[in-house]
Amino acid sequence: MFLCNPEHATVSSNQRAREERTYPPFSSAWGNFLRREFNLPENKKKESAMHPLTATFLGGLEEVGMNCLLLSWQDNHLLIDCGLGFPDPSYYPGVEAAHPCFERLEHLEGEIVGIVVTHGHEDHIGAIPQLLKYCDAPVYGPEFAMKLLGHRLHRHHLQTPIHTTQPDDIYPIGPFEVEWIPVAHSVPHSCCLSIRTPLHHIIHSGDFKFEMPPSPRSPNPLPRLGALGEEGVDLLFCESTNVSVPGFAGSESSLYSGFEDVFLRAKGRIFVVTFSSHIDRLHLAIELAREFGRKIVLLGASLQRNVHAARELGLLQLRADDIIDLNDMHTISPRRLLILATGSQAEPFSAMTRIAMGNHKVSLQQEDSIIWSSRKIPGNENAIGYIHDQIVEQGARLYHSPQYPVHVSGHGFREEIQMMHQLTQPTHLVPIHGRQTFLHEHKLLATQSGFPAENIHLCQNGDRLSLHKGEVTRLPSWEHRTVFMANNSTHPLSEDAQRERRQMSRYGLIVLSAQLNMQGQLSTPPQFSLMGVPVPKENAKDWGEMLQERFEESPMEYKLSKADIEETLRRLLGNHLRSAYRIKPRIEVLLHQT
Template sequence: MSNERLIYLPLGGAGEIGMNAYLYGYGKPDAERFILVDLGVTFPDMDGTPGVDLILPDITWLKERADRLDAIFITHAHEDHVGAIAHFYSDLPVPVYARAFTANIARGKLTEQGHPETAVRTVSAWPEQVRAGPFQVGFLPISHSIPESAALVIDTPDGRVIHSGDFKLDPTPVVGEPFDPDLWAEVSKGGVRALVCDSTNVFSPDPGRSENSLGPAIEKLVMDAQGMVVATTFASNVARVKTLAEAGQRAGRSIVLMGRAMRRMVEAAQETGVLSGFPTVVSAEAAQDIPRENLMLLVTGSQGERRAASAQLSQGKYQGLEMKEGDLFLFSSKTIPGNERGVIRVMNAFSEKGVDVVDDSNGKYHVSGHANRPDIERLHDIVRPQMVIPMHGEHRHLREHAKLATARGMQGVVAVNGMMIDLSGNVPSVAEYVETGRTYLDGTVKIGALDGVVRNRIRMALNGHVTVTVILDEGDEPLGDPWCDTIGLSEIGSSRAPLVEVLEEDLGQFLGRAKAKTLKNDDTLEEELRRIVRKTAQNEIGKKPEVTVVISRLR
């Protein structure tokens, strides 16, 4: 009997939304050949990851086995699925397979980081398949909020696995292929061992709505507007961008695309043939000569990003254009949990200008790109897999999805990041646990989440910082008084004296009475100086700052 096994190992995206990275392996334990599905990012926030540029999955376990990785397959071009490709290509230098639109985006990311664009190989939709080690993989079209999304049909020696990717069941998606239930039924009729499935909207009880349903409401809103109209959505949602542009065009407005990501996505969609008939656009410079009531701007920044076009417009002029009282700003998007403060900040800034802000609180101007609970059930019914492995969701989503599958007669299992699942038997089982986590892109350097860099940054942000400098002569006696520099601390404490002077006075008194043994030992001296600074600061300002001690000795 063969002791080879089929395994599934999420390294990101299972137990969270974002940073997707899913590993499949086949072979003898500890000798499997692997393919990786998606390699994405998630985004930092000032509360938990101040100063960090991007958050990437921790692929240390995979890097140690990179010689057994045969290929990477990208389901679609959202940042949480493709955004880490260029950052890890040096560690995982294998072919990257994707459909044309996604491949266009991935190549751009690789070339920006100095990697060869030839690493990305374009694959046509099903029934074309790619051989990668023991796997044969095909791209099965599925609708989502970005063009040319695909599920993956993964044929293995132990049977067929379908990895859904992000999906919705949309018969009229405006851009891209509609959901084809007959094709999915055909692909599934020979039996599917496991469906690894999107769980994002498992708690939404109503069937999802089509992208095509938004046109009339958006068109009426734009038609009724009196001043300039500005709308934001996810730049990658090319279908929505087209719907907005067409609404503006029918209202007799000139269309302006603002924001690098917005222009890049539209250009990529046009270059790869997935977008046609897009209204003519004018440049921001040309728009300055057009009456504002005849303008519609489509801008980036639907999540309140500080440097995006929406936030820039809320603070003043952007590329020569400015919003004024009586203008209309439309958020044709859903606010991702965690981004509420940034979005509300932009809304309030517009309100102060007298701009009318319309969001999607009534559901008229946005539809989700993910399948709701009835749509997930419908996909289960079409595929009828032996096992359902929920992915792309927080733990509560995965657990609810697994319960749903089990109630419908399928084996459902919750597999979070680092949990290796053996799919070879009749029932999925946990084979082992792998350490996973996060990697921070901090400037141009990748650092581990446990390296302490971000932790120390947070501590400085919370507590402030004091630098203490002491000079000792050849006899280990203080040469002059110690001095302090502070950052992020109040200048005056409870004694009404300057904080720096109080700190220096207490430190000077300590040095004047310190024993020779203490003055000779850098470690002991540093510990005492730090203790005094923290105690004095606590008494003066109610804070225990981070302290750096610099001891210089004359020899």
């Protein structure tokens, strides 16, 4: 581990940290710590002990994505995760991703001492480059996440210090002590966080599940979480993704037989489509490829990048001769090929989408078997369904969950969420990571198993909670704003631009051009240019004279300035289109004066 401040360079083991914690707050150990770290005079110690811990939710409570939580204690601030969201393309046309607005962080009193990361998924690390424009804080997180983040920061030409954390160590970051506890999830090195100030102890679940039965490649967090629960936890932030699904998510090892079955049956090539960061899933496919004598082709830039990172960290054992290049595929029998491809969410430019649509060097064949090994993220169902249609129409065999046992979720189901509550025994619970429906369902689940309802705090983006002397109270919320990023654009899309795009995507655009004479009258009937409007273009021929007539009948008070005239023309045309065709296209007016 590398820490920039030499005073912070001592990393205590769990054992040592637990011994230190046996001191009462502000007795010798903590007092020395606080005096050293914050230069607190003796007589200020009691006063500082009054400071509550506050939590501000910057994102992740009204969507699956944009996870970002700010913890503050004594003007020291710690950010937990900072992810992207992926808005529904039918409502946000052309939007690639979204993230919380970070402007407010620039005006915080005190210092942002660090950004701590639970794991390497996009909804947890994807917006860190955007965040770093507003705060210059070091990032701490587990190895695989930091590897992925390093590539991302490099692409953004950012030199921010990145500190890789190890599971058995505790890291002092400002006044916070942070411990990463490995959990099972769908990306390597996923962790829960235990975060302490001298006066508080909270746990952040990250994204997790409990492998039942345990997989050899998965960590077992039960003993450590149980021990932390015994020590006392003031507040648990717990994820809610699968809170509506009964039972357990299932173990990664349970997929072996489902995959093996496809390998046994397949007469041609096998494709596996999954998230490119799901290294355990790739490991399973690669092991079977070896067993069945198949060479591996990697299709998709993110897949190649993640496989490279996983090999460097020893998470994937791939020999050079296991892999063949796309251009050499034709030299190998289809029965000897496994193709790992990106595109599990039918992303438009991903390898599998392009293959299914006939826009790739690789084309589908009748003997191909496609294992679709991922869930459908809400909002992507139609796009994925369309790609599935393309695959089966071309005669390939499609294996997807739940019809075939080729996928298990990385997020715990109801039983696992309850286990997290029981292990950590928190005084207060804040459901996070999901839409409001999920969070409400999470509260219901917890109360049904005896958690006091008054200690469960449902929040929305922008809400703030204060934890003080074991009590949680609400603080005035921050205004929450989302920043939308357009495809390949250097600037975010404003709310106005979003509204205009939605309007145009529903009813199209009409450009009305008109000539005004010196008397402020229309010298000729206006002309119209229609784009994407659900009305035959020839209908517009009748609008010019009608509009000129209505404009001349309009009272003078609507024609006093150029802006008035533009607005009047827009309104007259809009009224006509609404009554004649029941449409509300966007109308742009170009006014020329002669």
